[in-house]
Amino acid sequence: MSKEKVLIANRGEIAIRIMQACNHLGIDFVCVYTRNDEKSLHVSLARQKGEKNVLRISSYTDPNEIFSVADYTGCTAIHPGYGFFSENFRFARRAELRTAPLIFIGPRWEVIRDLGSKINTKHIAKSLNIPVIPGSDSPIYSEEEAEQIAIELFCLQKQAGIEIPSILIKASAGGGGMGIEEVNNLDTFRRAYRRIQNYARRQFGDEGVLIEQCVSDYHHLEVQILCSQHHEIVHFGTRNCTIQSAGRQKRVEIAPGFDPDIFEYTFDAREVLNKIVNYSIKLAKHVNYDSVGTWEWIITRDGNPYLMEVNTRIQVENEISARISRIKGHNPYPNLIKEQIRVAFGDRLGYTQDDITFEGTSIELRIVAEDTQRNFRPWVGKITRFEMPDFPFSRVYTHVPGDKSYKIPAEFDPNLALAIIWGKDTEEAKSHSKKFLENVNIEGEDGIFVNNPYLYKKIDEVLRF
């Protein structure tokens, strides 16, 4: 494996985690950074490896920069991390098809393309009898057709006893919360429809629109899947990511997805978790999935699961799933980034689902510089003190240097650190989390807004419906 060299096309803590994974695997790597990120820890850590392993680029989002550096430094593979190019099938396709091909550490580009479109995912899922949120499963271009679907969805909800039915109109080419509008009244439907249609045409050059039922009272669950290129599929259980900021950004995640030993649910939680795991595997098999991936699910209050989307990349919160997993004959718990790199180079998994057992509960806390009182407004300033406690039950990932002051770059989200906490059961994980947060010390020039008090408060809400 030592012939390989990975270009890490990302920044911050994920870049550091990929570096560590590469080090473990004995693979050489190259890091990139932009002028604003000069002070980031990922740059100085990479420098320790060697000056030539760090190159400055103009932007993390310009693929030409990544490929240009990859060629210059003689890389054989690119790890996209999360965000940026991680779910960009064109980037993966270019890596594969260019005259100097590079391994894209992620699924095949065809899979990224097919599962990258929510509507296509929905379409495939429906064909496999996997439940999806009621609504259209192909882009709608005609107003009459759209209205017909809207009326049906309203009736459906009325029949289900929902007092105020509600539907969502989405730009089918969109994603990430843009180009979505909620409609509670059929009379206003056409106007909203046209607004979204215009938006979609302007933004994506395609005026196709999706219409689906708006589900408001639900938990957000995830299934962590890992596949090799040799048709091997395993899962690493479920996660619950319901606690989110105003902008639908995850703040506290916990694995496993429900804990029926402690909380009471109106439905059979074990069965629901089994169901979503099985459905996820079914879909992964169908598309011949070949990397790590996350299947996102919505579980309604009455225990109905709906597949929302598939994230064809490593996720921020991947480690809590790994933290509660044990693979027979391997110590200690697995590293999914390492596994992702391994399978990308064509390795076999070396274990099956039967070898995987689960132990305890793990919580991830995302420490972010934001004003939780004012709509989670990001704070950009200079951090003068940054101390994270070191407990046997915790692990911290951060790109903020602890030994010098650090200016948060204005270009990116002000994520400061991730803390992975483990406990032998949910209660212990919760109390460990609190203990961790009590020992966090962050100070900024002229005061600071950071979300640890908010996280502390939210710990009591996890897994509770």
Added chain:
Amino acid sequence: MDMQQDIEVNLEELLMKYRENPFEEIPVLTPHTGLINFKVKKGDDVKGVEGQWNHIPGTLLFIIDREKNTKKITSPTKGKISAIKTNLEGSFIEAGEQVMIIKKLLEKKEVIERVLTTVLHPFNAKDDARYYMIPELTNKMESGKNVAINNGDEAIIMSLMKRDTIIKYEGVSGVIYSVYFGQGELVEKGKPLLGICPMEKLSLIEKIIERINLEWDNALVCHRA
């Protein structure tokens, strides 16, 4: 009246300073990674963009080749190449690398601009962020007239972490005399965005401009001699 005298004394000093060193050094950075091929050498005179519509590009400084795509980088300004890293010729360079310096003679317009910063009321950036002028103001500015602004008027859009916030102008009422940033430019916290001239000072400013207009060319002649 006192204030005016103050400024006049000040102006004298400032002009003196610029007269002594009427040059500015402009570093030229690479826009992105790639192989570099220089097209100028040390001591060359270069031209900036020209033409009625700024449609004639400046002197070709270097070519940068990335992903089989060659990009021509032209001079942003008129001046002389005072330093150039010719040792980089043909090699792979990182983004934002300073590859040459253009020494440029300050133009009258620029001297005026600089002197005025000491007189105008600055409206500063609140945060490190990208800034945009609100479209109505841009339109008014383009029409070429003096644009008045009052305390509390919506003036600027601050784009921070993909969130846009409208910033209201705070400070003395007056005319927007100078804009110190380009649309969508990253401005550091505390750096000026706008230069505002209070109505009652307009005549003073015109006086300053008149004075520099009269004196600057002479100053340059002296310098050249």
Added chain:
Amino acid sequence: MDGKFIQDSHKTLADLLWRLNYISDVKGEKNWGGIDEIHKDIQQIQNYFFDIPDEKLIESILVLEHRVKLVEDRVYETLKPLDFVRITRSPQRFTTIDILENVYDSYTELGGEADCNVDPAIVAARATISRKIKGKTYRHQVMVIGHEKGSGEEYRNGGSAKPWGNEKALRFMKVAEREGIPVHSFIFTPGAFPIEDYPGAAQQIARNIFEMCKLSVPIVSFISEGGSGGAEAIGVSDIRLMASYGYYSVISPEGAAAIEGKIREGQKVPHELVEMCANSLNITADKNLKLGTIDRIVEEPRLGARKENFEFYKRLRFEMISATDEIILRTKNLKLFRSYILEMNEKREKGLPDDFDIQINWDLSDWESRKLLNLRSKKYRDIGSKFFTEKKGGLINAFKIFKDRATEGYYGIKYGLIRPNQRNIQRVIDDVAEEGSVILKTVAGKALTSIEKPVPHKESKAEEKSVFLSDWEGYFSPLVNEDGAVTCPNAQKYGCVDQWIPDLYGEFSGVCPTCGHHFPLEYHWYIKNLFDKGSIHEFNGNLSSINTLGFPGIDDKLNKAFKDTGLRSSMITFDATVEGIKVIVVMSVSDFRNGTVGACEGEKFVRACDRANVSRRPLLAYIHTTGGIRIHEGTVGVAQMPKCTMAVREYIDNGGLYIVVYDNNSFAGPVASFLGCSPYQFAIRSSKIGFAGPRVIRETTGQDIPPHYHGAKNALKRGHIQGIWDRRQFRKNLYDALITMGGPNLYYK
């Protein structure tokens, strides 16, 4: 020395000086043939006029006169085509105002004076012209339209009409039509003033030609300096006269030389190249007469008529009257017409007559007006019909013959005594369709008066080479195979990221995903993506461009184009369907000689119009690119402007829906005629539309133009086009346009 003698001698000397000036004008050199010395001698005599004895003076003047004449003889002997260009531009040459003063009896200039005269380079005047019959004078009312070059302080742009000047011309031609009086137009233009300001140089010329095609009064035009499109703007006529020392050309010889020699802007064009072009472009009157682009030559005195040549005005009056008479008589009685022609020719041979034998009333009845228009139509449709080739022979070609005969049959109906009834045509089409190929076989070879059957499906298997057959299936833009990146031209403005070429030309259809800039795509892309699969059937693919004027080097260039592109001309005409709607498509492609239009392209366009007319289908002109009229075809190329406009006008008048879509670059003649006349013009994003390119504008007007001057966005702002279409939505927009503007039957009447 008596007063009379002094005066006469002075005048003679002054006249000699004028003649010397004229020689330098004609030869374009200051001291041609050593005239400076003669000049000096004349001035010498002028200076010492009263010191020289009479006899000596007379003698000296005689000698000088002789010397001037000798030089003039040599000028005459060495006259080259380029000299004709200079003759027409000499300030001593007669112009429209001189004609109004001397050929017509009285006139009133129309359109205001000074500031209100929107463009002094165009003169419009209501005038009377008179003929004498047995000593008695008869007057005719006419509308005179002409270019005025002006000079000195009264300089009128050398006769370059601005767009609004041509609009004025059209306005008063319509007045003439309303009043039922003939139009006499006098062309003294080096070309139109190439600016895009509303109404736009090209668009207004197109409107003029479109209207003049069916202006229901006789039009006689006279060319002294006929500069391409600028000439056509007022030049469509029933009889076109040309001064024997005039020139009529598709482009100035200098312009042609700059293009031929690929001369960069600001560099000097080699003189030999200019001479070569002037010789090859067939710009003189006799050459044009041979090409059929003019009808008759008006003889001028040796070395050309100057302002003082009153004899010439008399001849011009005779020619204008007799031309108008001819047009009138043709519509009335053939016998009368023939005898009149004979008589006039006799008179011309004998020398200029003072008297006419008969008075001819210039009024036309409705029926005669219609005949006038039909004759005009035929005249223009026939222009340039010798200048392309059409392959014949074999079974399939028998079918071609049928097709041609059918088209002729259509013409027969068109120009015959009976106006065809739409319903009858429809019935004939139905008949043919029902009986299918049986009819086709039986009728082939016979003289036909039938109608061509639309969409002969089997025809596509013909051995005639079609560009579609080989590469229809699995078409890929050849551009996608290149591994590399390109920078969007708007990158600086919108921050567009460099695109990977396979992504850009494959998935993104050549459109920048950030700013929407359209990178050019080859025409095959449109064929593949615009029309229903398998619906395309080319017709007239066997028509081939030729080297019309025998221009040096063009044979090789044409052969190379044939080989490289697999095309025989720059225009592809075919039947196709768009979402099931049948359309006739004319596609002008850049690959073949930069999409220029010559006789072959013109004929293909005309036939496509007629096919659309007969089959009652919408006509789409998709202009992938047109670089204008093919300069190597000279005025035969220019004549394609009225020819094509005539055909498309008749199609529109019959209720046809004509849509033009511009892409990439569309300039000059075609835009200024059969494209610009469409009521529905659209442009693909990032395309450029205009009359003349930036370089020509700079060189002719001395003004620089702002960036994007010809851009689609500006064309929309000026009202030249009705909308800008995204390439990716071309098909949908086209379908919508056909439905919304085509009405229920996609045909109005």
